[in-house]
Amino acid sequence: MAESPTILKVRDLRVSYHTYAGEVKAVRGVSFDVERGRAIAIVGESGCGKSVTAKAIMGLIKGPQGEIKQGSEILYNGENILDYTSKQWQAYRGDDCAIIFQDALAALNPTMRVGKQIMENLIAHRHMSKDEAKAEAIEMLRRVGIPEPEKRFKQYPHQFSGGMRQRVMIAIAFACDPDLLICDEPTTALDVTIQSQILDIIKDLQREHDTSVIMITHDLGVVANIAQTIAVMYSGVIVERGTSEDIFYRARHPYTWALIESVPRLDLKNKQELASIPGMPPDLLNPPAGCPFSTRCKYCMAICKEKMPAFTDFGNGHTAACWLHHPMAPKVDMPDHDSPTTVAPAAEAASAATDGAPTEKEVSR
Missing domain, CATH: 3.40.50.300 (P-loop containing nucleotide triphosphate hydrolases)
Structure with missing residues (x-):
């Protein structure tokens, strides 16, 4: 059977947050498709529901405050991931689908060397030995443009600049060769020159791995540079x-x-x-x-x-x-x-x- 050209289908996604003031309807019936090997951008002002949509696709909407409403569907390769068990979610995150967050410093573990953080994914999802995972982690650091990767492998996140930390996040995301990558405002806190470098790295790795990308952003300049399809x-x-x-x-x-x-x-x-x-x-x-x-x-x-x-x-x-x-x-x-x-x-x-x-x-x- 031929592979479907659509890797992800989001249908009537509705997400609410229950607060002391009442129910905040953050996402209200969103539907879109992600084609295999292509990039879609979701653009809009802050607070429009972009990041909430990304979190729903990653299974990061947690109760009792967060709720994905009945009738919502997120179909990954034809299977509704909202029906996944805990074990299926664990396999899906990092292996099938990965995410690059906006704030790399907050996303990275400040007490763990960056090399070990890349190794964790490789050992958990690709079942590598420690030596194999270390060699692959150093290679991923080299591929995302970090100089002296053997030295940087042993350093902590606070020893990296903002652009370098974002490169580490990209290395972690691509380490297990995911089919779907979500980029949640990956260039927001970076200057224009570094933004361009980060986007070039994402595009190069996307082409190399034939990865589908969801780019969450408010910056139309970023959209023009990477996405074939746009949802406003x-x-x-x-x-x-x-x-x-x-x-x-x-x-x-x-x-x-x-x-x-x-x-x-x-x-x-x-x-x-x-x-x-x-x-x-x-x-x-x-x-x-x-x-x-x-x-x-x-x-x-x-x-x-x-x-x-x-x-x-x-x-x-x-x-x-x-x-x-x-x-x-x-x-x-x-x-x-x-x-x-x-x-x-x-x-x-x-x-x-x-x-x-x-x-x-x-x-x-």
């Missing part, structure tokens, strides 16, 4: 998904437009203000009934506050959930770096709209 996330839901080219040049959701416009540009005039997104994300203790971006969207209509729009399909896997694509919605100019185009109601929008078409009054501003 806001307030616990995915509002748009498509190829990198679709998102950067043919974006169809006002939130995606706002994200792209807020990226600093080299052609800004002296003392010209940077673009920003006004307002605040909604409170997920009491999520809105309609589009979560409606309170910050300059194109907001009455229907936007009442009903969540369905996804409109623009072809080639490019979809967006926005009422602007309904046949009765007014036409608006879509921002474009090359030439302004118009968001005309797509032919597919009529069938994509939710049950009960809105009235003219509902789509009025």
Whole structure:
């Protein structure tokens, strides 16, 4: 039987946290696919649910505070990992799936030499002897660009710079040749030069190992450098998904437009203000009934506050959930770096709209 091109399918993922103030609905029905050997980026502002999604895929949502709701599915090679036993989780983490966290200093054990931390994975998952694991750990340090790996093997995390610690995290993640790698903001605290080096290492190892990558980030520069597919996330839901080219040049959701416009540009005039997104994300203790971006969207209509729009399909896997694509919605100019185009109601929008078409009054501003 031929291998499926899709290694991971996330279906209707809903994650809540129970706090003293009530239930925080951090992820609210997220669905996406990860293709074998390819990279998908999940982008959005802080607090939109990106890292919670990553933790759910790694099985790191713990009760009683954290809860993955019934009906959620995370299918790894066709098997729902949410039904795994403790032994299956242990085999899955580190062997089948690995994660690189945002803060390497917090993720690494400060009391253990870095070489031993790489060896732990190799001994547990690949059943190597200590000598074999040591040789492989030194080789992994060399492959991620750490000079004098034999010497560095014996050192502690505090003796490494931020960029070097992140390289150690990459070495640990790739040591057991995982099929799926999750990168949770891996370059956030690093300067631009080091960011580029870290991304190059991840891309090189991904190609070499044919690894599928989920890149969690708020930095669109990182996205353009590594991902073939992008999912734009806001307030616990995915509002748009498509190829990198679709998102950067043919974006169809006002939130995606706002994200792209807020990226600093080299052609800004002296003392010209940077673009920003006004307002605040909604409170997920009491999520809105309609589009979560409606309170910050300059194109907001009455229907936007009442009903969540369905996804409109623009072809080639490019979809967006926005009422602007309904046949009765007014036409608006879509921002474009090359030439302004118009968001005309797509032919597919009529069938994509939710049950009960809105009235003219509902789509009025």
